[in-house]
Amino acid sequence: MTDSYLIVGADVVGEGRADLLLQDGVVRRVETGSDAPRDARRIDADGLVALPGLVDLHTHLREPGREDAETIATGSAAAAAGGFTAVLAMANTDPVTDTAEAAERVRELGRQAGLVDVHPVGAVTKALAGEQLAELGLMARSRARVRVFSDDGKCVQDARLMRRALEYVKAFGGVVSQHAQDPRLAGSDACAHEGELSGRLGLPGWPGVAEEVIVARDVMLARHTGSRVHIAHVSTAGSVEVLRWAKAQGIAVTAEVTPHHLMLPVEKVATYDPTFKVNPPLRPAEDIAALREALADGTIDAVATDHAPHARHDKEHAFAEAAFGMLGLEQALQVVHTVMVRAGSMDWSQVTAAMSTTPARIAGLDDQGGGLADGAPANLVLFDPAARVTVDRDASRSLSSNNPWHGVALDGAVHATFLRGRATLLDGEVHA
Amino acid sequence: MRHLLSAADLDRDQALTILETATQMHDVQHREVKKLPALRGRTVVNLFFEDSTRTRSSFEIAGKWLSADVINISAKGSSVSKGESLRDTVTTVAAMGVDGLVIRHHASGAPAQVADWVDAIVVNAGDGTHEHPTQALLDAYSISRRIGDLAGKHVVIAGDLTHSRVVRSNLLLLKTLGAQVTLVAPPTLMPSGIGAWSEAAGFATTYDFDAVLPDADAVMMLRVQKERMTGGYFPTPREYTVGYGLTRERLKLLPPNAVIAHPGPMNRGLEITADAADEARSLILDQVSAGVAVRMSVLYHLLGGAQ
Numbered sequence: 001m002t003d004s005y006l007i008v009g010a011d012v013v014g015e016g017r018a019d020l021l022l023q024d025g026v027v028r029r030v031e032t033g034s035d036a037p038r039d040a041r042r043i044d045a046d047g048l049v050a051l052p053g054l055v056d057l058h059t060h061l062r063e064p065g066r067e068d069a070e071t072i073a074t075g076s077a078a079a080a081a082g083g084f085t086a087v088l089a090m091a092n093t094d095p096v097t098d099t100a101e102a103a104e105r106v107r108e109l110g111r112q113a114g115l116v117d118v119h120p121v122g123a124v125t126k127a128l129a130g131e132q133l134a135e136l137g138l139m140a141r142s143r144a145r146v147r148v149f150s151d152d153g154k155c156v157q158d159a160r161l162m163r164r165a166l167e168y169v170k171a172f173g174g175v176v177s178q179h180a181q182d183p184r185l186a187g188s189d190a191c192a193h194e195g196e197l198s199g200r201l202g203l204p205g206w207p208g209v210a211e212e213v214i215v216a217r218d219v220m221l222a223r224h225t226g227s228r229v230h231i232a233h234v235s236t237a238g239s240v241e242v243l244r245w246a247k248a249q250g251i252a253v254t255a256e257v258t259p260h261h262l263m264l265p266v267e268k269v270a271t272y273d274p275t276f277k278v279n280p281p282l283r284p285a286e287d288i289a290a291l292r293e294a295l296a297d298g299t300i301d302a303v304a305t306d307h308a309p310h311a312r313h314d315k316e317h318a319f320a321e322a323a324f325g326m327l328g329l330e331q332a333l334q335v336v337h338t339v340m341v342r343a344g345s346m347d348w349s350q351v352t353a354a355m356s357t358t359p360a361r362i363a364g365l366d367d368q369g370g371g372l373a374d375g376a377p378a379n380l381v382l383f384d385p386a387a388r389v390t391v392d393r394d395a396s397r398s399l400s401s402n403n404p405w406h407g408v409a410l411d412g413a414v415h416a417t418f419l420r421g422r423a424t425l426l427d428g429e430v431h432a
Numbered sequence: 433m434r435h436l437l438s439a440a441d442l443d444r445d446q447a448l449t450i451l452e453t454a455t456q457m458h459d460v461q462h463r464e465v466k467k468l469p470a471l472r473g474r475t476v477v478n479l480f481f482e483d484s485t486r487t488r489s490s491f492e493i494a495g496k497w498l499s500a501d502v503i504n505i506s507a508k509g510s511s512v513s514k515g516e517s518l519r520d521t522v523t524t525v526a527a528m529g530v531d532g533l534v535i536r537h538h539a540s541g542a543p544a545q546v547a548d549w550v551d552a553i554v555v556n557a558g559d560g561t562h563e564h565p566t567q568a569l570l571d572a573y574s575i576s577r578r579i580g581d582l583a584g585k586h587v588v589i590a591g592d593l594t595h596s597r598v599v600r601s602n603l604l605l606l607k608t609l610g611a612q613v614t615l616v617a618p619p620t621l622m623p624s625g626i627g628a629w630s631e632a633a634g635f636a637t638t639y640d641f642d643a644v645l646p647d648a649d650a651v652m653m654l655r656v657q658k659e660r661m662t663g664g665y666f667p668t669p670r671e672y673t674v675g676y677g678l679t680r681e682r683l684k685l686l687p688p689n690a691v692i693a694h695p696g697p698m699n700r701g702l703e704i705t706a707d708a709a710d711e712a713r714s715l716i717l718d719q720v721s722a723g724v725a726v727r728m729s730v731l732y733h734l735l736g737g738a739q
Contacts, residue, residue: 196625202562272541
C-alpha cells in the first residue's frame with residue numbers, strides 16, 4: 001500500500017468539509033489537492049464522515065487459549081473492518097492475563113498483527129479467582145503499560161478486595177473495569193433476563209437488580225477510595241439511575257454500553273437461539289430506551305463492543321449450556337449510527353466522544369482518540385452514512401460467526417480505516 | 433403439526449383429536465395382545481439427557497405397542513461435559529435413519545433447537561423448566577374422562593410453579609381446551625413476570641389456596657423438589673404444607689365432585705397427604721395409565737399413522 005493518502009471532501013466531525021493528507025503517520029491539513037505529494041493516493045470522500053479511529057474498551061480476542069474461536073490477528077482484522085484503531089483485550093484468556101509477561105505477549109502479538117493497537121487488560125485477581133490481587137503494578141510498569149484492569153466474565157465480588165484494587169491502581173493512574181453481577185443474586189445458572197419471557201420459557205433468570213447492587217456498591221467504593229471505577233456493559237435502567245446519581249455527586253465513575261444492549265431486545269431469545277445468549281443478557285425495551293438516553297446525555301460515557309467470538313460448537317448446545325457472548329467489532333459503528341444518529345439522538349461529535357475520545361481517555365491512550373488536527377496521529381475512520389448493508393455472518397473477518405445482526409439491514413458502512421496513516425481497511429479489504 | 437415441542441403447537445381440534453385417539457389406544461391396554469401395526473418399520477429413539485423412568489417407559493411401551501422399533505439412549509450428563517455439542521450428539525443419532533426422536537433434556541428449549549437440526553420428527557418429553565406437552569395431554573385426558581369436557585371448568589394448579597415444566601404445558605393446553613386456570617404458590621415459587629404473563633395468557637394467580645378450592649373442578653398438585661428446600665424458597669417443609677399442601681383439612685374445602693391430579697412422583701406429607709393421594713377422586717394412577725395411551729396417540733399422529 002502507498003504511504004500517503006489524500007482524502008478529498010470528507011465531512012470532518014465538528015468542522016465540516018475538508019481535505020486531509022495522511023503522510024508519515026500524521027494528519028496534514030491541506031487547502032487543495034495540489035499541495036499533496038504526487039504519489040499520494042487520492043480518496044474521494046464526498047459524502048463520507050471522517051472521525052478519529054475508534055477505541056474499544058472491551059474486546060475478547062481469545063488468544064492465548066482459544067485460537068479456534070479468534071486470534072489476535074483475526075480479531076484485529078475484525079476491529080479494523082469496524083473502524084477501530086485500538087482495542088483493549090480482556091484478560092479472561094487461557095492462561096489469564098494476570099502477569100507482566102502475559103500482558104507483554106498480548107501486546108506483542110497485536111503489534112505483529114499490525115492492524116490495530118492491542119492493549120491488554122490486566123486481571124484484577126490472580127486467575128480471575130476473586131481471591132488475591134494479580135500483579136497490577138508489574139503489569140502497569142511492563143512494556144504493555146497496562147492501565148485497565150478487569151476480571152470481566154466474573155464480578156469482583158468481594159467488596160474488600162474491590163476496595164483494595166481501587167486503592168492500589170491509583171499509584172499508576174489505573175482504572176478497574178467491573179463486570180457488575182452479584183453472583184448469588186443472579187444465580188449460577190442465570191442465562192436470560194429475568195422477566196415474563198424467562199418465566200414462560202423456563203430459562204433461569206438474570207435479574208437486573210443483580211447488576212444494580214454491584215454498580216451501587218462500587219460507586220460508593222470509588223467515592224470512599226477516591227479512585228476511578230469503570231462499569232462494563234451496563235444493561236439496565238436501574239444502573240443508569242445509580243450512575244446518574246453518582247456523577248451528580250462527583251464520583252469518578254465511567255460506564256460503557258454495548259451495541260447489542262442498545263439495539264436487541266430480550267425477545268430475541270424466544271426461539272432459544274444461543275446466538276443471543278450474552279452476559280449481561282438482552283433486556284426489555286424500557287431498559288434499551290434508558291440506555292440510549294443515558295448514552296446521549298453522557299451518563300454512559302462510551303460504547304464498547306464486548307466482542308465475544310465463540311467457535312460454532314460452543315454455541316451448538318441447549319441455550320442454558322451454550323457459551324455467553326456475541327460478535328461486535330465489525331458492526332458497532334453501524335449499530336450506533338442506526339439506533340442513535342439516524343434516530344436523531346446523537347450527532348457525530350457525540351459519537352466521536354463515545355467511541356473514540358472518551359474510551360481513549362479512560363484507557364490512558366495518549367495517541368488515540370485525539371481528533372484530526374494538523375499533526376495529529378493519523379488514526380481515523382471514513383464512514384459512509386448513506387450505505388445500507390445487510391449483515392452476512394459468513395463475510396466476517398472474525399474466526400467466529402456468532403453474529404447477532406446476521407440478516408439485519410444496518411444503516412451505514414465503514415469505508416476505510418487508517419492506523420497511523422496506513423490503510424488497514426480500504427476497498428473492502430483489510431490490509432496488515 | 434410436524435413436531436410436538438410445546439402444548440402451544442396444538443390447536444383445539446388437534447388436541448381433541450389426540451385425546452380422542454388416545455381413548456381408542458387406551459383399549460389396547462386391556463387386550464390380551466397389546467399390539468397395533470400402525471408404526472411397523474418406523475424407528476423411534478428415546479434420547480434421554482436426563483433420567484426419567486416413568487416417562488421413558490411410557491414412551492417405550494407406547495412405541496412398542498404401535499410396532500415401532502424403539503431404542504433407548506441415555507445421554508445422561510451434559511453433552512458439554514463430554515466435550516460434544518448437543519448438535520453433534522443428536523445429528524449422530526439421527527444419521528442412523530431414525531424416524532422419530534423423543535427427547536428429554538435438562539435444559540429448556542433443547543428439543544426446539546434439535547428440531548432445527550434433524551429431519552426426524554421430534555417429541556418433547558420434558559425440557560428443563562419449560563414444557564412437558566405429553567404430560568399436559570395425559571392430565572387433560574385423565575381429568576376430562578372423569579369430569580367431562582374441560583371447557584368452562586376451573587382447574588387449580590398448586591405447588592412449585594417456578595421449576596415446573598408441567599404447569600407451563602398445562603397452562604397452554606387447558607386454555608386451548610377452554611378451561612379456567614388458577615395458579616397457587618407462595619410468592620417465591622411464582623415464575624418471574626407472572627403478573628404480565630397471567631394477564632396476557634388469561635389465567636389467575638393467588639397465594640391463598642383455601643380461597644380457590646371451593647370453586648375448583650380439579651386440583652393439580654405439583655411436586656416440591658426436595659433439593660430446593662434449602663434454596664430460600666420457603667422456611668420449612670412444615671410451613672409449606674400448612675400453607676400450600678393438599679391436607680386433610682383442605683380436602684374438606686374441595687367440592688365432592690372435584691378431582692385430584694398429581695404428575696408424580698409425589699412427596700407424600702409435603703405437597704399432598706396420603707388421604708388426598710389415595711382418595712377415590714384421586715386420578716394419580718389413572719394419569720400413569722393414560723400416559724401410554726396418550727403417547728401412543730401422539731406417536732401415531734406424528735409418525736405416519738394418520739398421514
